Amino acid sequence: MSLWGTKKQNGTDDHAEDEEHHNDDNMARSQPSRSREPNERDRLLPSNPRPPHQDGYLDPDDPAVSPYNLWSVRALRFFSVFFLGLTFLWWVLLLVSIFVSPPGLHTRGSGFFDFSYTTLTTGLLLTSLLFFSNPSLAMRVCQGIIAVLLLVDVIIIVSVTRLRFEESAPGIASVSWATVIAIWCVFQDRIVAWGKREEEERLTGRPETRRTLREWIGVLVATVILVVYILIVLLMTGTLILRARDTGLEMDGTRYYVDGHKYQVHLACVGDVTTDKNGERNPTILIEAGETPSEYDFEHWAYAAYQNGTIDRYCYWDRPGYAWSDNAPSPHSAGMSADNLAEALAIAGEQGPWICVSAGYGSIVSRIFSARHFRDVKGLMLIDPLHEDLLHRIASPYRGFVLWGWGVISPLGIQRLAGSIFSGVTREDRVFGDRAYQGGKFIKAQLQENLVADSLTRSEVSSARTIQTPDTPLVIISSGISTRRDQEWADKQKDLSKLTDKLVSWDVVNKAPHFVWRTLEGRTVMEKRLGELVKASKKVTYATTEE
CATH class of the missing domain: 1.20.900 (Dbl Homology Domain; Chain A)
Structure with a gap:
């Protein structure tokens, strides 16, 4: 073969090899780097791909297969x-x-x-x-x-x-x-x-x-x-x-829309309206529960007093979020609850005079209600009441966070389901009984009380104390266990005995817990003092303003 022919053949081979290298470079530039994951801005397939297999298909692990x-x-x-x-x-x-x-x-x-x-x-x-x-x-x-x-x-x-x-x-x-x-x-x-x-x-x-x-x-x-x-x-x-x-559990009383028809609160009354020899209405006992629904056990001693003839009539209700009452919008203070109670009583056609009987946190609501409706309230009975200076105890951020956490997991109902399946917990227990605290509504109500206890509620009850009528008969019944265990609590109980100028009695029930009515001695003292308060209330007269 001639030299020219050899050079021509070598030139052709060199040209093919250069073209192959050129195609490889183009493919390398067109494909995403193997050092990183491809994204949607990368070209998925090269313009002129060189098939990795003889059949022209890509490898299954190629990032372009997506x-x-x-x-x-x-x-x-x-x-x-x-x-x-x-x-x-x-x-x-x-x-x-x-x-x-x-x-x-x-x-x-x-x-x-x-x-x-x-x-x-x-x-x-x-x-x-x-x-x-x-x-x-x-x-x-x-x-x-x-x-x-x-x-x-x-x-x-x-x-x-x-x-x-x-x-x-x-x-x-x-x-x-x-x-x-x-x-x-x-x-x-x-x-x-x-x-x-x-x-x-x-x-x-x-x-x-x-x-x-x-x-x-x-x-x-x-x-x-x-x-x-x-x-x-x-x-x-x-x-x-x-x-x-x-929801199929029957209740006594009725739900009433309050606060512009936004939610309902439950109110019930037991007994008939009676009058004295002068034709004046005898006072109706208005019960405000503490940290549990009224129906759980606080209302039971009042029913016993009614059966014994100590009182003629009493009414009880559930604050928003408790028992059969709906939750209120947030924030919700004790003063707002007092207004809810007044509105429900008005819609139900209930009239005073009233003797407010309350316990624990409920005493804050009763005091505000009494101050705002002083002409209709003829007596106050506070059972181991919470003082406004101690509201910070239920307003602690830690307690609020714990309540919120329990509220978030409350829809799972782990405790409620386990109790219903394995422990025979009844509907009554869940709605107003000893398992009511597991419900989301109750937790929300407690959280609402926590959020405004040391702000709105404290301001409202402080104002109520200022305008509280000094002639209102007052009964204080304190827990002996609470007063011995907590000196600050004992001092504040003494301060509340000065809420009005007409203290009928202040009793410290020796062996009673915070829920005084859960002991026989506590119930006995409560019924006795309530009877005395009813008699004292009939001597109360408030001057009317002449127009």
């Missing part, structure tokens, strides 16, 4: 992020409404149920986004179970009248939104699985049946999280069933 190639899959991810943003804003509003109720966001229930459902919705969306590109049948099955349970919750809330009124629009919207999002997550996971299979068939020639260790760990973690969500929804559904069952 469901993100499909715009439908990208759109699903965008909408999930958008839904997460909306849910988070709603979650913040519901969180704020527990402490300060914005217009239109007050629920007559505790407010913790809708907050918990929204928290669950946020968790579902976050889990779906974290494991977006790793769909699995296990995730879809779990999400489907959650959707079915949530749909059952919607049906329960909508079909039970009392639950529907308590949860109202925010609660129903929260549960319905959680149901929609659970269904959306099932749909999304299914579409992503379809997109992943389509891209694998298009780019690798077959759908991938194996998973990497990282993918298997992702499936396991996602499934465990969703199983926890299933347990949470099961508990919430069980608690809803208990609440629906409790």
